[in-house]
Amino acid sequence: MENNLLEKEKILDVKNIFKEFPGVKALTDFSFDLYDGEVHALIGENGAGKSTFIKILSGAYQPEKGTMVISGEKHNFFTPRIARRIGIQTVYQEDILVPGITAAENIFLGTELVQSKKFFVSYKTMINQANELAEQLGINLNVDEIYEKLSPSDQQFVKILKALAQKPKVLVLDEPTQAFNVSDIGLVIKMVKRIIKEGVGVIYIAHDLDEIIEVADRVTVLRDGVSINTHDKSLEVFDADSLAKEMIGRPIDLFYKKKESPVGDYVFEVRGLKLKESSEEINFKVKEGEILGLAGLKGSGQSEIVRAIFGSLKKYRGKVFYKGNDITPGNPMQAVRSGIALLTENKKIDGLFMGMPVDQNITVVGLDSLGKFFLSLKKEVKFSNEYVNKLNIKTPSLDQEVRLLSGGNQQKVVLAKWLFKGVNVLIVDEPTHGIDVNAKTEVYELFTELAASGKLIIMISSEMPELISLSDRIIIIRNYGISKVLEKSEINEENILSGFMGGN
Amino acid sequence: MPNSKEIKQEGDRAASAAKFFKHQTFYLILVIIVIGVIASSINSNFLTLRNILNIMQQISTLGILTMVMSLLMISGGLDISIGNMAGLIAIVFARLLISGKSIFLCVIVALTLGIVLGFINGLIIAKSKVTPLIITLGMNYVFLGIALIVGGGRPQSITGEFEFLGQAKVGGVVPVAIILFLVVFAFAFMLRKYTKYGRRLNAIGGNTMAAYLSGINVDLHIISIYALSGLIVGFTSLILISRLGMVQADVGANYALQALAAAIIGGITFEGGRGSLVGAFFGVLLFGILNNALNIIGVSSFIQTIVLGAIIVIATVVSNIGKTRR
Numbered sequence: 132m133e134n135n136l137l138e139k140e141k142i143l144d145v146k147n148i149f150k151e152f153p154g155v156k157a158l159t160d161f162s163f164d165l166y167d168g169e170v171h172a173l174i175g176e177n178g179a180g181k182s183t184f185i186k187i188l189s190g191a192y193q194p195e196k197g198t199m200v201i202s203g204e205k206h207n208f209f210t211p212r213i214a215r216r217i218g219i220q221t222v223y224q225e226d227i228l229v230p231g232i233t234a235a236e237n238i239f240l241g242t243e244l245v246q247s248k249k250f251f252v253s254y255k256t257m258i259n260q261a262n263e264l265a266e267q268l269g270i271n272l273n274v275d276e277i278y279e280k281l282s283p284s285d286q287q288f289v290k291i292l293k294a295l296a297q298k299p300k301v302l303v304l305d306e307p308t309q310a311f312n313v314s315d316i317g318l319v320i321k322m323v324k325r326i327i328k329e330g331v332g333v334i335y336i337a338h339d340l341d342e343i344i345e346v347a348d349r350v351t352v353l354r355d356g357v358s359i360n361t362h363d364k365s366l367e368v369f370d371a372d373s374l375a376k377e378m379i380g381r382p383i384d385l386f387y388k389k390k391e392s393p394v395g396d397y398v399f400e401v402r403g404l405k406l407k408e409s410s411e412e413i414n415f416k417v418k419e420g421e422i423l424g425l426a427g428l429k430g431s432g433q434s435e436i437v438r439a440i441f442g443s444l445k446k447y448r449g450k451v452f453y454k455g456n457d458i459t460p461g462n463p464m465q466a467v468r469s470g471i472a473l474l475t476e477n478k479k480i481d482g483l484f485m486g487m488p489v490d491q492n493i494t495v496v497g498l499d500s501l502g503k504f505f506l507s508l509k510k511e512v513k514f515s516n517e518y519v520n521k522l523n524i525k526t527p528s529l530d531q532e533v534r535l536l537s538g539g540n541q542q543k544v545v546l547a548k549w550l551f552k553g554v555n556v557l558i559v560d561e562p563t564h565g566i567d568v569n570a571k572t573e574v575y576e577l578f579t580e581l582a583a584s585g586k587l588i589i590m591i592s593s594e595m596p597e598l599i600s601l602s603d604r605i606i607i608i609r610n611y612g613i614s615k616v617l618e619k620s621e622i623n624e625e626n627i628l629s630g631f632m633g634g635n
Numbered sequence: 636m637p638n639s640k641e642i643k644q645e646g647d648r649a650a651s652a653a654k655f656f657k658h659q660t661f662y663l664i665l666v667i668i669v670i671g672v673i674a675s676s677i678n679s680n681f682l683t684l685r686n687i688l689n690i691m692q693q694i695s696t697l698g699i700l701t702m703v704m705s706l707l708m709i710s711g712g713l714d715i716s717i718g719n720m721a722g723l724i725a726i727v728f729a730r731l732l733i734s735g736k737s738i739f740l741c742v743i744v745a746l747t748l749g750i751v752l753g754f755i756n757g758l759i760i761a762k763s764k765v766t767p768l769i770i771t772l773g774m775n776y777v778f779l780g781i782a783l784i785v786g787g788g789r790p791q792s793i794t795g796e797f798e799f800l801g802q803a804k805v806g807g808v809v810p811v812a813i814i815l816f817l818v819v820f821a822f823a824f825m826l827r828k829y830t831k832y833g834r835r836l837n838a839i840g841g842n843t844m845a846a847y848l849s850g851i852n853v854d855l856h857i858i859s860i861y862a863l864s865g866l867i868v869g870f871t872s873l874i875l876i877s878r879l880g881m882v883q884a885d886v887g888a889n890y891a892l893q894a895l896a897a898a899i900i901g902g903i904t905f906e907g908g909r910g911s912l913v914g915a916f917f918g919v920l921l922f923g924i925l926n927n928a929l930n931i932i933g934v935s936s937f938i939q940t941i942v943l944g945a946i947i948v949i950a951t952v953v954s955n956i957g958k959t960r961r
Binding site: 162327441443463464466467468473475480481482483484485486491494495498499501504505506508548 | 801825828829830831834835837838842843844845846847848850851852905908909
């Protein structure tokens with residue numbers, strides 16, 4: 132096979148980038164190039180450095196060392212302004228557009244493109260141009276619809292069209308298919324292939340390796356901030372297995388070493404849980420003192436499943452048992468009364484009372500222990516101090532508003548809140564997201580201790596080392612159902628990854 | 636390692652002392668003192684017991700309603716209708732009394748009506764999840780309209796029949812209304828700080844979603860605090876009618892916004908979960924003292940209105956600047 136890259140023009144050439152955060156080498160001597168008309172995919176586990184790299188491209192981060200050449204211009208760093216000027220557009224998964232205006236208005240927001248007269252904007256021209264743009268890419272989209280009324284996948288299309296309306300040279304797509312059903316992923320791939328025909332280079336980031344193999348001309352594997360390998364489809368054949376192997380291969384000493392403790396009998400059971408009428412039935416049991424990992428690609432339904440168990444999300448049907456009693460909660464109140472706690476992924480939105488002091492955050496669920504009618508503030512200070520010391524929460528005083536604490540300490544406050552109340556079943560969703568390595572280890576130790584004391588923990592995590600080192604068993608969730616159960620002896624990265632992909 | 640705990644508590648105390656000086660209440664007290672000093676240097680009558688009791692009596696009804704508003708705001712709510720609710724209750728009370736019903740029955744009806752009206756507000760707000768501002772703004776007009784119908788649009792006079800709450804003085808010196816204001820203040824303060832109910836309200840105001848996921852019965856708490864507010868509003872309308880002897884449907888029309896303003900001056904925020912009732916207390920006090928001082932100095936009532944408005948703006952702007960800096 133002949134290397135067809137030679138005929139194309141190199142539009143982006145990134146050389147020897149270094150980027151460090153306190154305690155983490157996010158990117159080390161990283162080089163990356165992009166030709167017009169190609170899709171260059173970037174793969175790696177969470178924390179491998181993919182998002183650091185796209186943030187450098189979009190100007191959100193500045194690298195310590197390295198150069199970036201784009202259409203002949205040499206840069207040491209970008210700012211968001213420069214990135215836009217020189218033609219780099221990034222579509223983030225979490226991008227937020229203006230919900231209350233139409234798709235077309237969103238697409239051309241801040242663009243001079245559609246000013247038909249000098250001052251006034253012609254909405255008709257806008258609609259026509261938006262339609263044209265959508266047609267070019269083979270997308271069926273009602274551009275006259277209010278953005279928030281569109282389906283998640285149509286919203287994703289709007290984001291991409293908005294980026295394309297700026298006529299970029301480089302388009303970065305971060306997990307573009309996350310909002311899509313498996314059957315619709317083909318639409319995105321088709322669209323991307325049309326985009327590159329216009330002479331745009333696409334940097335494509337996704338977790339699903341089969342999707343990557345289908346869409347990408349080249350694939351670069353990133354691991355712990357280092358570029359491991361770049362594969363070229365026109366030169367070699369590669370498959371998901373070989374890519375997965377390259378993504379893993381982490382030195383073993385990075386894993387937390389959990390002190391093993393004996394587990395008891397099955398006490399907690401989820402029976403016949405269905406989120407929707409059409410979804411698969413979910414059944415599982417958990418033993419006393421066990422840490423059960425729930426793994427899956429983002430958006431596979433893990434969070435929804437635990438929320439349904441906790442009673443904060445409507446389910447189609449299903450029952451929850453503890454020690455043989457039916458405790459199926461209809462709402463969080465009943466769940467808390469039965470001794471179930473849920474630590475959600477987004478603690479700032481639904482776990483903490485940011486404007487309230489540390490002690491009141493800790494005692495808010497367990498107020499019953501502070502007195503029958505009148506609360507004893509003395510007891511409150513005493514108990515709060517106990518938990519602050521036990522969990523090593525770093526705060527200048529108990530009066531400190533929680534919003535002023537670091538992420539790790541905030542997470543410990545949420546944990547303290549539930550420990551003070553006393554729970555039997557602790558469900559945690561991404562417990563160490565956004566907290567530093569030391570705080571992580573402390574949280575792991577706490578979980579281990581809790582499990583040893585007979586509590587059971589159900590842990591959703593997308594971090595491999597965390598899942599592998601803490602879990603006694605792992606249930607892999609795919610498409611709102613159980614795809615695979617891994618016993619302790621079967622837990623390793625390859626088995627988990629293949630579970631994600633639906634293989635055996 | 637001796638007494639590491641003591642050191643920590645020592646630190647706590649120092650921190651809370653430092654916090655107090657940063658606190659809005661501290662500045663509020665400072666401003667009140669400054670106004671007092673200026674006013675009494677211009678007119679020596681200002682700092683007499685009689686004038687101070689006079690100020691307190693003047694603010695007693697507004698003060699009680701400010702406590703109501705503060706409790707609601709701390710719970711993440713708000714009730715713009717409390718003024719006209721008080722008016723409606725007063726009119727109903729007056730009509731019943733005039734028609735020859737016993738005072739006891741009239742009082743019971745007034746308080747029950749307060750609970751019912753508050754309950755309706757709370758129910759709509761809790762179940763619809765619509766912003767309380769809009770719901771209570773609408774209910775404000777509903778209450779006023781009903782009051783106009785019940786009273787036939789005419790003032791209702793009960794002069795001489797029901798004077799104790801508004802006009803009697805304990806020991807011939809301290810008006811009963813002041814005592815009632817202080818009792819309601821103490822009640823609200825205790826409720827907020829020392830009861831589970833108050834703490835949960837606070838949590839709901841601070842982060843409703845987190846409160847719900849923490850197993851707090853959010854709807855029940857919201858409905859009940861509005862009903863409790865209604866009860867206190869009913870109580871306030873009794874004081875009002877007792878003091879005035881004659882009421883019109885719109886007797887309370889200005890109270891809701893004034894109570895809101897006093898609460899905000901006192902450091903209660905729209906975000907909920909924050910601010911102190913002590914602050915709200917001094918907020919009302921500032922209102923009363925400023926009014927009285929401007930009167931004594933002889934400033935026209937037109938200019939007084941401007942000053943009051945300006946103070947609301949200044950107080951909120953200043954407290955907001957402090958927030959962003961921290």
